[in-house]
Amino acid sequence: MEIPVYTLDSFTNLPFKGNPAAVCPLLHELSDDLYYKIAAETNLSDTAFITRINPSDSFTTGSRFRLRWFTPTTEVDLCGHATLASAAVLFQHIKNVNPTLVFETKSGDLHVTKKEEGYIMDFPLNPPTRVEPNDFKDTIKAAVGNLPVQEVLFCYNTKKLLIRLADSCDISALTNLKVDTVALENTERSGRFCAVIVTMKGSPDCQPGYDFYSRDFSPWVGVPEDPVTGSNHTVLGSYWSEKLGKKKMLAYQCSSRGGELELELRDDGRINIAGQAITILQGTIKL
Template sequence: MDLEIYQVDSFTTEAFKGNPAGVCITKNGIAERLMLSIAEEMAVSETAFLSLSDMTLRWFTPKAEVKLCGHGTLAVAHVLTERGLLKQGDQINFETASGTLTALINEATIELDFPSPIINFDVTQPPELLDYLGIEKSKIISFGHFDSKFLIEVDSEKTLRNLQPNFDALKQLNGRGVLVTTRSESDNLDFLSRYFAPWVGVNEDPVTGLAHCALTVYWSEKLGKIQLKGFQASTRGGYVATELLPNGRTKLVGSAVTVIKGTIQVPII
């Protein structure tokens, strides 16, 4: 069986920047084990699978299915636009494990409507986690937890950029993801971040849409503004514009570039 397959760099206007996502769009849904096999073969942080018959959207890392993925959703909306199935001004709804997600197609960007997480700051700071991340306790400004993930604000861009986590050691702990952030020293940005998820096969995610929902909640309250600009300071790097909406939702705005498109030959399962 032949399936169309794409690789899209999300949250960037340049090829080989941002976060690469696999995209597989089919008329009807395909078997879960086949989706996981394709995600393993694509070997990027997430591969998105869209069934056009019911607009069901799912995302897989090379190791597991995830409930929500920003850059994968952006990549799917981008491919649908390139294929002529969407045009400027169109809005599309995707049915997902996290509820209905909406994408609005603009001239040069795509707006995603995602749920805002609740951040709990009444949590213990695990010393082993901080040790394996390479973060000194004195460098921590704030420590919280959201959606089974940790959020840590550190004291400076230097601290953030210099992090070199021990991923093998981190995988020995219970975990799902760690989001580290700091206030930007640039007038053009509000915050920087990095996101680590070795527990699902992604040591460092290049640009994480879901993380920016939490970052929007966090920095909106801290900075007293609802429209924000963030940069994820991974090796590839990527920019995300965000807005805290009044209905418990977050708007993520970004662009994408298709870098690979072709056919993947898979067994019928």
């Protein structure tokens, strides 16, 4: 059996930046065991598997597909950068003729529309709830050390803990943050959450005008630090829109690779997440 595989860097137009994802368009479903083995082999934060829903469709003419995402250890319910990469593979490499694609996923239908530069993803909005920091004090300490924290929130839909640094912090406090992800993982073993997002207010008056910054640590799903996390921005977009009083925002995830996301909160309670993707590898898995 031969399976086509592509590796794309998402939320960037430069190679070796953004977040790399592997994408495998499949003519037939595989066993879950094989999905896990392929994801472990690619060893990227996420590997996406696209399958046809209607056998009479092709990847060129079809507009509706099934999409699943796997980290090296876990299947996840929502993944932004691998959805963006999947759409890019269908549009760029397989020359899909439709302006919009729909992916059936564990998080419902996700629409991706081609635009002049990049793609717009229609995602659910996942508002976080403010929580008592003392309930998460060991995790907060492991994540940000002695940096001042403005508030702590939790998103029950996505099981992600959101730590906002105080506005007195400089961006260097976030970019230079060194997190022992093994120690971080050991602070939470009950399965309460799967990721810690550290965020801070941006500098919209300085070019290119980022409204907020963030980083993501997800050792609980086998990803010590995710370089650019689209799904996090379903949480961050909700939070910062309320704090900043803005519907349209420009966000930057300041991992060592870094990536940029354009956000727009919609009147129907969902969020548009836009970004670019660039292909860096194309090959075949032979089994």
